[in-house]
Amino acid sequence: MKTSDALLLLSAFTSAQWGLVTSRQAKGAGVDGVTLHRLEKAGHFDRVRHGVYAATIAVVTEARNEQAAWLMLNAAEPAWKRPLLEPAGGVISHGSAARLHGLGELVDDRVVLTTPRRRTSRDPNVRLMTAELLEDDVTTIDGLPVTTALRTILDLLDQRTDGSHIATIIQEAVEADLVRIDVLAERIGPYALRYGVRRPEDGGALLDHLLAEIGISAAHLARQPTPPRP
Template sequence: MSRKERLLDLADLAGSQWGLFTSMQAGDLGFSAQQLKRLADSELITRLRHGVYRLTGAPEAPQDPVRAEWLSLEPKRLAADRLTDAVPVGVVSHRSAARLQDLGDIDADFHEFTVPKRRSTRSPEVVFHVRELRHDDWHLVAGLPVTRPLRTTVDLAAARTDGGHLASIVRDAILTEDTTRDELAAALRPYAHYYGMPIGAGDELVRNFIGQAGVPESVKALTRGDRGVDGVLFDPETNRPIALQSKAFERSRVRFYPDVLERGLADPAFVEALLTALRGSTVDTSRMSATLGNVVAHSKWLADNESVVRALLETIARSVRTESNNDEGGGGNDGDAEVPERPGVSSGDQSADQ
């Protein structure tokens, strides 16, 4: 086989592994250590670590260092073959897993892997954790096997990661929707006393962490410029975040789901955020007024709070009337713009100022 043909084979191999390859994989294609050195001197390849190279021209990525370390764990096997294992030898875990999945803002000074049995490494940048993982303990992130948010959070709690960092990791793990608040509370029970909670108080620990972590940076970013997040809350049933944005009404894909909204109305903070968002909106809200108004008017959570109902319905109606008056055609709202009446509340009461 000619040198050119071998280079093409090497390019194909690297192309299946993020542009990376190991010296052993290259050896199987007929490249000696001396030949690899000459390729590096010619800047056709770049050495990332001992025994792992990147093909010149392959796009670089922030994950390349941990990818290189992962490839070196089984340097002869192709990445695609390793990922067919029930549990790959070496799953990115702990702080490295948190960084890859954008959980919290924890630093990852080392590349951490969970392995099934004790092993050593010459790399000062690698740390191994010995543990048997199940198939559902990991998933693929950036092409690498990575412990899922629940497993990552529990591993970091067991390692006694400081509470400030773990709080943001717990919050972000819930935001991924790969795990739930209840699952985290159950899994963190053995570690509650590490963080000043009663023994076994997983629910209290998670509740404390969520309160401590506050609004995530990804949501805070929405407040920059003209986007304005008026409130961020957790749906108590699904643990999914609810963001109320005055500008969000401009987007056709924004929808109000009656069941989620109905539960949100039980929270005074949600109601206030909804009012603020509606008052701050300068766009046509008539397309969602029927759904929103109907849920508000018949909300079981607001059955004993007519003043709140009136405030919400009036705000919706005012938004619709404003948009109608600003319509270039001067026409009124269509049927969808009508706001339903609250049972037992007169139309006069509904239109009263707050």
């Protein structure tokens, strides 16, 4: 196959998938592994992770690792054909979702995704969690499905993430108008005992307990002005 023909076939994917294409998508389009390897050697593509390639002319975003990991969950299916809640795929979640939302400073280079059924990954840099998400639990960031700020906070609480880290994420999420503090207080109650708050189901008490670790209160945070929408 001519290089120009192969590049044209692959551009149907890279133009709509953040500059990325999987080896299975390439094969389905008629570009075999030998040709893909030749394109890589010629400098047209870089291998991002096993089975995922990026066009060298594509803009590299901070979400590239998450994009590549998400594509590999259902490697043959084009991104534009996948529903928000994909039975064979997943959603960026937990610390990875917090990072994409620009919340907190959790230190973990692994990409975390939540899938509707139990799955495993051979990639040590990918962690798969299992949970049934609702549409209200998911948003999109540049076309990539990501758990909402609220769901992300709940997931991190469920993992017993350090209280001060969670408090910072909560503060930044409220200030960015990604979550309402009254809604948060209603939803986080089930995690109170995990953080030593001896008032089961009291989300308000847990919220005050967490925010106290960074020197603020829920009342103070609730008074912060909502930023103007762009």
